[in-house]
Amino acid sequence: MDTKSRDLDISLIMEDLAAEVLQGSVRAMARLITLVENEDQRAFEFLGSIYPHTGRAHVLGITGSPGTGKSTLTDKITSVLRQQEKTVGVVAVDPSSPFTGGALLGDRIRMQRASGDPDVFIRSMATRGNLGGLARTTADVIKIMDGFGKDWVIVETVGVGQDEVEIAKTADTTIVVLAPGLGDSIQSMKAGVMEIADLYVINKADRSGADALVTEVRIRVEQDAQIKEAAWRAPVLKTVAVEDQGTEPLLEAIENHRSFLEQSGRLKKVRREKTRQETLSLLKEEISRNVLEKILGKGRFDDLIEDIVAHRKDPYTSVKEIVGTIFPEEE
């Protein structure tokens, strides 16, 4: 009786959370993001109420190797957007330790200007074991900020190597940040991160090797155009983020890309594909959660493992049999 009335209380408090976010409560947004990060099942209901209010923010992804200046660049871009009286949400992702699960989230240090502005909401996220450059729940956190009414959501990935390209599926515009001194022209020809840029930024452009890097990347972009015709050709821009050099031209280039997306109809296409992928992965998670609960709940799974360990059964046939009992063949 007691526990039941307590559960009811909690759900009542929780019910307010989505409504409060839509009414502009920063505290509610922060708490809801925590629920989402913890993959608390109650969060889905709130995300459902927020969803109709999403789709308005432009989502800007910033990716690149560690130390190229992603956080500083995020701070400067935010600052220009604020001068234009746009509201901004920032999601800054840093890695979790695979050993302890803990994380040192240090992106806020470089965002001193933005973090002093109450109209800029910055949330640091740990990857919690996800390997694609973002946390598993980053896309949902973006939706919360979007539903809250932020005009722009900037997502800064973890420092990436070559293979972490989830941001391209998450952002409307993706910036790949490079800095001189990290490799020869073969690096810029490789697959992965170099393929996802809508814009390239050569940061720390006051250092030696910057112009050579600009040339290399431009050659890559030209090669791309020769190999495959594309409606958008990624510009290559130079910045010195700590000195705030090149930020305004960068923002103009971002705006150009945004107009291109809108006018060419590409934005709709990209967002439809994104919706399909997101819904599919939600469906997969929900199915496996439900089905696994049924299978693992009965305790027969442990018996089965013993049979397989003892080679009385094989795992391949056993899995087919289990799925067959849950989804019997239709007549």
Next chain:
Amino acid sequence: MTGKKRIKVIMAKPGLDGHDRGAKLLARVFAEAGMEVVYTGLRQTPEMIVEAALQEDADVVGLSSLSGVHNYFFPRVVELLKEKGLDEVLVVGGGIIPDEDIPGLKDSGVAAIFGPGTRTEDIVEFIEEKVSRN
């Protein structure tokens, strides 16, 4: 399939002193203990620290001061947290804090002061115990 709740800590240095070795060490100690630590860096105003705690939905704010400004800054952080409705956030402090200042800081709502020489395990244990009770 639900993820585990992790303790989230804001580690901040209010005021103008530049001695951040202790704060940085503790940020690492907390991360090693499995917490998610937002390190905000030097020269933070109480307003910036509290804004970070609000946005990050922090469980703990750790303050480090070696320049003698603790009697103003630490209580001010507690006060601003309360103003924002963040009463349940645990505030702990460290650095160079004279013994005679500790009772006053505790009265103002700082949960504990950890001076030089404190075993880091004790700080971790204190935080884990206080936060799980909330």
